[in-house]
Amino acid sequence: xxxxxxxxxxxxxxxxxxxxxxxxMWEHRADYAYVLPAIAVMLIVIAYPIYYTIELxxxxxxxxxxxxxxxxxxFNNYTAILTSGVFWQVTFNTLIWTVASxxxxxxxxxxxxxxxxxxxxxxxxxxxxxxxxxxxSAVAASYIWxxxxxxxxxxIGAILVELGWAERPPNFIDSVSTVLPSLIVVNIWREFPxxxxxxxxxxxxxxxxxxxxAKVDGANAWQRFWHVTFPHLRNVSTVTILxxxxxxxxxxxxPWIMTGGGPSNASHIWITHIYELxxxxxxxxxxxxxxxxxxxxxxxxxxxYVRALSGNxxxxxxx
Amino acid sequence: xxxxxxxxxxKTYGSFKAVNDVSLTINDGEFVALVGPSGCxxxxxxxxxxxxxxxxxGDIVIGDRVVNDLDPKDRDIAMxxxxxxxxxxxxxxxxxxxxxxxxxxxxxxxxxxVREAARVLDMTQLLERKPRxxxxxxxxxxxxGRALVRDPAVFLMDEPxxxxxxxxxxxMRSEIKRFHQDLKATIIYVTHDQLEAxxxxxxxxxxxxxxxxxxxxxxxxxxxxxxxxxASFVGSPAMSLIPLEASTANGGAVLTSxxxxxxxxxQRNARKVxxxxxxxxxxxxxxxxxxxxxxxxxxxxxxxxxxxxxTGDVTFxxxxxxxxxxxxxxxPNVAVAPDEQIWLxxxxxxxxxxxxxxxxxLEAS
Numbered sequence: 001x002x003x004x005x006x007x008x009x010x011x012x013x014x015x016x017x018x019x020x021x022x023x024x025m026w027e028h029r030a031d032y033a034y035v036l037p038a039i040a041v042m043l044i045v046i047a048y049p050i051y052y053t054i055e056l057x058x059x060x061x062x063x064x065x066x067x068x069x070x071x072x073x074x075f076n077n078y079t080a081i082l083t084s085g086v087f088w089q090v091t092f093n094t095l096i097w098t099v100a101s102x103x104x105x106x107x108x109x110x111x112x113x114x115x116x117x118x119x120x121x122x123x124x125x126x127x128x129x130x131x132x133x134x135x136x137s138a139v140a141a142s143y144i145w146x147x148x149x150x151x152x153x154x155x156i157g158a159i160l161v162e163l164g165w166a167e168r169p170p171n172f173i174d175s176v177s178t179v180l181p182s183l184i185v186v187n188i189w190r191e192f193p194x195x196x197x198x199x200x201x202x203x204x205x206x207x208x209x210x211x212x213x214a215k216v217d218g219a220n221a222w223q224r225f226w227h228v229t230f231p232h233l234r235n236v237s238t239v240t241i242l243x244x245x246x247x248x249x250x251x252x253x254x255p256w257i258m259t260g261g262g263p264s265n266a267s268h269i270w271i272t273h274i275y276e277l278x279x280x281x282x283x284x285x286x287x288x289x290x291x292x293x294x295x296x297x298x299x300x301x302x303x304x305y306v307r308a309l310s311g312n313x314x315x316x317x318x319x
Numbered sequence: 320x321x322x323x324x325x326x327x328x329x330k331t332y333g334s335f336k337a338v339n340d341v342s343l344t345i346n347d348g349e350f351v352a353l354v355g356p357s358g359c360x361x362x363x364x365x366x367x368x369x370x371x372x373x374x375x376x377g378d379i380v381i382g383d384r385v386v387n388d389l390d391p392k393d394r395d396i397a398m399x400x401x402x403x404x405x406x407x408x409x410x411x412x413x414x415x416x417x418x419x420x421x422x423x424x425x426x427x428x429x430x431x432x433v434r435e436a437a438r439v440l441d442m443t444q445l446l447e448r449k450p451r452x453x454x455x456x457x458x459x460x461x462x463x464g465r466a467l468v469r470d471p472a473v474f475l476m477d478e479p480x481x482x483x484x485x486x487x488x489x490x491m492r493s494e495i496k497r498f499h500q501d502l503k504a505t506i507i508y509v510t511h512d513q514l515e516a517x518x519x520x521x522x523x524x525x526x527x528x529x530x531x532x533x534x535x536x537x538x539x540x541x542x543x544x545x546x547x548x549x550a551s552f553v554g555s556p557a558m559s560l561i562p563l564e565a566s567t568a569n570g571g572a573v574l575t576s577x578x579x580x581x582x583x584x585x586q587r588n589a590r591k592v593x594x595x596x597x598x599x600x601x602x603x604x605x606x607x608x609x610x611x612x613x614x615x616x617x618x619x620x621x622x623x624x625x626x627x628x629x630t631g632d633v634t635f636x637x638x639x640x641x642x643x644x645x646x647x648x649x650x651p652n653v654a655v656a657p658d659e660q661i662w663l664x665x666x667x668x669x670x671x672x673x674x675x676x677x678x679x680x681l682e683a684s
Contacts, residue, residue: 212371213404217465218392218421227417231408 050295056288063282070285077289086265086273093180094269097255098248101187106241108188109195114225116196117203127200134193142257145186149173149258173259176266183255183267187248195240202236203229242305249298270294321382321395321472321505322347323368328377330363337363339529340377345473345522348503350496352520354510356552360529361509362477368507369475370394382472392421397466401478403458405450411437411461412446418469436464456487463498476508480515492519513553517541525549547678550603550671556635558603559645562675565592565600574602576641580620585667591681595674600681603671606646611636611653612662619662624655638663 025032057077059070081087116127133141148155149172157169172182206229214224252271255261261268261276268276270290278287323345330338338360345351353361366372368379370391379386386394397418405414415436419429437443440460450458459479466474479495480488496519499506510516516523517537525532525540525548533545537553544550550558563574563582572589575581582602584592592600612619622638622645629635629651636647636655640663647663655661672681 207402207404209400209402209404210406212369213398213400214406214417215371216369216391216396216398217418217469219417223421227406227409231406 053288053291053295056284057292059285061282061284067284073285077285078293081286081289081293086268089265090268090270090273093265093267094249096180097184097187097251097269098245100181100184101191101248101251102241102244104184104188105191105244106195106237108192109197109240110199110237112192112196113199113203116200130196131193133190134197138190138253139257141190142186142254145189145254146173146258149182173267174263176263179259179263179267183258186258187251187254190254191244191247195244198236198240198243199233202233206232238308239305242301242308246298246301246305249301322349322380323473323505323507324378324380325364325368326378326380328364328367328379329375330360330367330372331375336529338367341526341529341531343524343531343534345505345507348505350499350504350506350508350519350521352508352510352516352523353526354513354516354523354552355526355532357511359526361511361526364526365475365477365507365509368394368473369396369398395472397469397471397474399459399462399466399474399476399479401481403450403462403482405458405461405465407450409449410446411442411448411450411453414450414461415446415464415468418465432468436468439467440464455483456491459483459491460494463495467498467502472505474504474506476506478510479508481510481512495519514555517553523553525552527552543680544603544671545680547601547603547673550673550680554605556606556646558605558671559609559640559643560673561602561604561641561643561645563600563602563641565595565598567593574600576620578641582620582665583618587683588667588670588672590683591672594683595672595681597674597676599675601673601675601678602665603673604645604665605669606635606648608666608669609645609647610664610666611647611649611655612664613653613655613659615662616664619664622661622663624657624659624661627655627657636661 056070058072058074060073060076061067061070065071112130116123116130147153149157151157151169151171151174154169154172156172157166160166161169170178173179210228210232211224214228219227250271251269252275255267255269256272256275259267261272265273271294274287274290274294277283277290323343325341325343328338328341329336341360341364343351353364355361363372367374368381370386370389374387381394381396391398406417409417412433415433416429419432424432433446434443437446440463442457442460442464445453445457445461450461453461459482462479476495480491483491492515495508498504499519508516508520517540520537522535523537523540524534527548533540533549535543540549540553544553544558547560551560561576563576566573566575567589570586570589572584572592573581574584574592610619615621620640622640624636624638625644626637627634628637631651633648634651634653634655636649638645638647638661645663649655673679674681
């Protein structure tokens with residue numbers, strides 16, 4: 001008797017829980033209606049492409065063949081990519097590009113933020129000037145830098161020759177050995193204002209009283225920076241570096257416009273390479289396989305980003 | 320330990336004078352409170368002594384040195400801040416050790432001093448914790464310890480208790496007082512809470528509008544406020560200030576209210592009024608010096624009770640008199656109802672008279 005009633009009780013509880021959820025959903029029906037259009041758009045422009053990319057990555061799509069006649073090849077695209085020399089060269093380029101751009105953008109941006117933190121005449125104007133590279137169009141900047149680097153008409157080459165430091169203007173972006181560093185310089189130039197803005201915001205939250213306390217405690221300017229300012233900026237630094245890294249990993253405009261990945265793949269990074277495979281050579285299958293790999297890598301980076309953020313929240317929460 | 324002298328200290332920000340000609344002498348081992356409302360210049364004065372703000376004119380002497388141009392670290396001072404200003408990423412131990420590390424003391428000496436300070440302040444068991452793992456009171460004790468390890472000539476404290484809850488504030492108040500007694504330390508203590516100043520300080524410097532209003536022992540400031548500002552700022556509830564008209568005749572003096580009543584002054588008070596340059600006089604009386612009668616008494620002034628606030632120990636009655644609010648305290652067994660007719664008798668010995676134009680206290684001689 002008790003068992004039966006217990007079972008019935010459980011069933012009743014389950015039912016009431018279920019109806020409870022349904023009742024709550026019904027109460028919030030307007031909220032669901034509000035987000036429905038956004039969800040529909042997301043499904044069309046994000047979920048479906050992701051699914052289609054994954055599907056395509058298992059097919060061969062020779063140029064000239066209609067897409068609906070694609071040939072299933074299993075994991076062949078993946079094995080072809082991972083065993084090709086180009087893949088490793090592009091991966092290496094991407095790593096160099098991402099790490100160097102992120103590191104130097106951050107260091108330069110941080111230095112600029114520190115330099116512009118103190119109040120002096122013309123600080124606002126300087127700040128505004130330093131933000132220009134970040135706010136102008138990347139395409140325009142790429143074309144300007146292409147001319148600055150130009151081996152015949154470029155201003156850098158002309159200055160080097162004028163100063164007697166070079167006999168002929170160097171081939172910055174036409175040489176396998178200098179193209180990637182040259183593009184990285186452009187990327188850093190374009191990106192460091194972002195780090196500067198982030199770190200400026202961070203610097204403004206350093207408690208004035210802590211700096212005063214350190215001053216009374218006998219810390220000099222460098223010690224105050226090291227013991228008070230820098231530890232305080234750890235969170236904003238983490239976020240800035242991660243955002244820069246993701247943005248750099250996804251770079252496209254600067255390398256594509258300035259070199260198109262050349263000469264001989266020396267400035268190809270993942271995104272430009274995928275773009276060329278897909279839209280230049282119509283090799284949709286391989287390009288899709290590349291995209292899936294990139295997706296996995298970026299999701300991993302994203303995971304660490306979220307964890308870094310929520311980790312900080314947890315730490316602050318216990319305060 | 321050392322004495323501190325401020326000579327004609329001035330600090331201006333543009334055209335704004337934050338500190339005006341402040342001169343103070345703080346004796347060796349003395350506890351002096353700088354007290355006043357927000358924006359009165361007390362914290363600016365403290366920052367000038369600390370060297371966190373530069374002096375516009377005047378001199379600051381600590382020990383026997385003029386320290387105007389010295390860095391904070393070379394002034395032999397330690398400071399305790401309102402928000403504790405503990406280094407959040409460092410453990411309590413490292414917080415205490417930090418000022419000693421900056422002075423490049425040998426490691427074993429630092430360790431000895433840190434543990435000694437921790438023992439004195441009873442926080443040996445907290446040394447490995449981070450500041451965020453401590454309560455407000457513990458954090459304040461660490462801040463005190465960080466000042467203590469330095470063994471400075473002068474302790475500067477900037478509203479160290481204002482972030483604590485009321486109960487803890489009372490407890491830390493006696494702890495700091497004990498700290499001062501044990502160490503015989505010279506302490507300059509900034510607070511906006513007159514009660515803290517009265518209870519803790521050997522002498523209190525009352526400031527307002529960048530000017531030093533009065534500098535004396537709490538008892539003297541309480542009993543003989545120099546002007547109307549000090550009279551109304553020190554003491555709780557505030558001293559009642561009643562604007563009246565004075566008239567003198569054949570050696571006596573009478574204060575008359577626009578409401579029609581008048582009050583005959585004692586000989587001593589009459590002398591004060593005679594010496595005054597104005598006829599407009601403000602009568603000041605603390606709640607405990609006014610006697611409340613429930614029936615007419617010769618010399619008592621009729622008034623109407625406005626509010627009645629029992630606090631347990633004592634009941635505060637507020638009444639309107641000549642356009643001013645008058646606070647009176649009565650024993651809790653005296654029942655007064657709002658709007659009840661009452662009669663107020665002022666204690667002539669303990670009443671204060673002020674010149675309503677200069678706001679200064681009137682003197683008998």
